[in-house]
Amino acid sequence: MILSDEEINALLKAALAEVRIGPDSAIVLEGSLAEGFGNKNSDIDFLVIEDREYDSFLIPILIFAEGRRIEVRVRSCGEIRREIQRVLGEAAHGAVSYDEIDRVQRLAHAYVLQSSTALEQLRADLAEERLRAAVSSWFRQLTLSSIGCASSMLALRQDAEAARWVRTALEQAAKTWLSEHGETYIGAKWTSLQFARLGERADINAKFYDLASPARAEMKDSEYVAACFELISELLTGDPAAIAIDTQPCRLQRLKKDITTWQIGERLHIVYDGRVYVPDRVAAQVWRSLDFLEPASTVVSSVPDVPEDVAGHVVAEFHRLGLVGVTWNGQPITIRGRTPAPTLLRQPMLSIRGAEFPATESGTVWCLPISANQFAAAGLVLVWANAEVENSREDALGAIDAGQWRTLESAVRRMARKSSVVILSANGIAALPSEGAWDGRRRTGEGRLSGTSWQRREADEESCLRLRSLPGVPAGLVTALVDLETSGGVASKEEAERLLSATDDAIARVRDVTAGSLFPSSFVTREEWRETLELIYDWVRLGAYVDSAFPLEEAHDVVASGAATRA
């Protein structure tokens, strides 16, 4: 050890001045220094073992003394005994965490400063042979998981990712081999010293550092993976089948029944766990080509018009997002972890055609910043408001014809408000269906996105004003809509026509800021109107999925009756 007993005792004395410990406690120095590694910057880790059964907090007490950082952990012999039993019993089954096995290993190789009967018993439980067996099988499990992940990435034609995973597998295989030979330290930082201390098989040490060092010559990723696999096979005796490079046992797995796909027009929306994932055209193509029965390598090589490395990249991303599972030899690959998709930040966020996203071809999958509920509600509000603008315009034309100026003003007010609703909902802002209040016997109020809501059909009192708090909408447009909403006093046909013309201008500008969402039928061909109608049916279906109480048939009727007037 690089520290003398005097130095250690001085550090311990400084630590004990800050920490109260129970009588008859044992004290040990553990970690890098006790293992015979470390340097002058290494932490000083003391473990105090009190003679009691109940559990302690695992957070260490930090002390700075003699220019060093000292950590003191105080634990009970009961909890340590239980942990030793668990780790030695379970390590081979992969159910033991890094911290658990690390704590047990550190105690086994600790430097005793003050012993106790309890400590002697604990150390007797930790026989060297049992520890080696536990640590090596723990690392073996990890190695096989990393190999599975590396092989899966190879099957998905993701060589760079495979190279990174196989490097990890190599480190873990080295630790397996080292622990089988008595070097059980868990952390990766002293591996070179472990090899040196062991002094056996310098060839393995050399090969290992050849491959594990960052500058791995001019090797291609695929060559690197092959070289690593070769050394891993040498280190990990007894598992030749698991280490062979074979992409066949990699398959994709349908994870859950509630990962669902909803197409609005041509755009896909994957709904899972309350979120909406939006694949670009390439990612959508891959999603539609997923096959859970064929080997993953076959799946990625059979996506029409998408190169297999791109398809593999997309599938790897689906796996990362938790949208598909990947198995290796029937075992699910879980060590990659689940991470979120990049958030799609756009204005407008959606249009009548679904989520709005950049027209990339890179196989990107985005996640919308609003929940699936909000998305569906906003889409439905948008299509309803769209229809209301259209209806009101018909009303306005009729009113001008008949000289009904107050009816015209009412129609213009609705057009201004509903156009504002289109802008708001295209930005994801829409009222969610509420359950209504509970009056003790039943729910009151309509609440839900029903086809008869007064709010939906007539009011939206605050929609024009709300635009003021939505960044990105041209101020002139907001002013125009607020002015139209409050316009009145029409007394002649000329004034009426001027008002309608101003309204049409505003509507055209709304169309510009909502990705063409405002789509009055009078501006479009019969074919375009049919397509619009189909989009509305698609929105309605998604709405019914995310809200099980959504009145699907009634909504259908509303769409149908709206359509019938234009057919």
Place this chain on the structure above:
Amino acid sequence: MLNSGRCVEMAREFTPGDAKPGEVQWVELRLTEPRLGMSESLYKKLGKAVDLVVHAAAITDFGRPREIYQAVNVRGTLRILEFATGAELPLLHVSTAYVCGERAGVVKEEDLQFGQRFGNPYEESKFQAEELVKSAGRPAVIVRPSIIVGTERTGQTRDFRHLFPVLKVMTTGRLRTMPGKYGALLDLVPTDYVAEVISASVARFPELVGRTLHAVNGEPLSFRQLSDELAAYPQFLMPRFVPRANFKAADLPRHQKPFYDQLISLYDTYFNRRVHFDDTLTRELMGSRRPPSSSVLLRRLLEYCLDVGYLGAKRTTATALPMRTYLGGAPVSGPSLSGLSLSGPSLSAAGVSR
């Protein structure tokens, strides 16, 4: 018989007086010919050899000329009745729950006539056949299955007909819009459950004489559920259902229209019906034996169809069992008109239920 745990070996052609207990023998009949296409002597010998006739042969395909349904399903049943009458045999007649036509609401097992409008000439012919059976004066039991699909545990199906091409057109996006109501109900029933209802009806024939049984699921599948189920498969597209009044086949894109005209139009009557088949008597007969719900069954069918490459990608390796294993080695009769099931002397009464 397979379902009741019996081992069925390769069936032999019917030889009068030669049947061993538990043996299946076959004979080819022609429903459109006098004496069912048999010689006079064979006709008589067959009549003496069996003690119950199960009449399950019919044209069930859609889209054929009305005359074919009349010839096979109506006049064919008449010939079976002649045979049963001549040999003084009781008859189990397999009909369809859809003799109710386009009637909505709850249809009971004893219901037949309500002046219903039929969705197609198939339904009409099966209705007429039932009327013939009822008026023939033979001791008879009628079993009405709903939409028969694959086996209940694996979804395995012998031939991909009826629902299957519809699913194919739907899930592959060949037709993106179809007329239908999300509230319409499809009652899917597994083949083995229907077979068990028939077996149980044969076993308890005397007490069921004159009765009709609905061999149905009882937990039908709505189109809303259907589209939710399909949405859970990334590779499946899902059509949008639009109200019939708003659907115009002429508006369909040119490449989609043929799929509507040639296939979906034959079925769209079923996409707009909301009928629930009451099966009180069948439940009494079957006790706790129930098929899985239609939505569970649909999932198994979809998995099977993916497994064998009927839906989704073509399989490089079929993982399904070869058909002959499924059939227990019985000759595959295909869509021919032979289909008179025989209950030989040893199979009468409890014979089929061990």
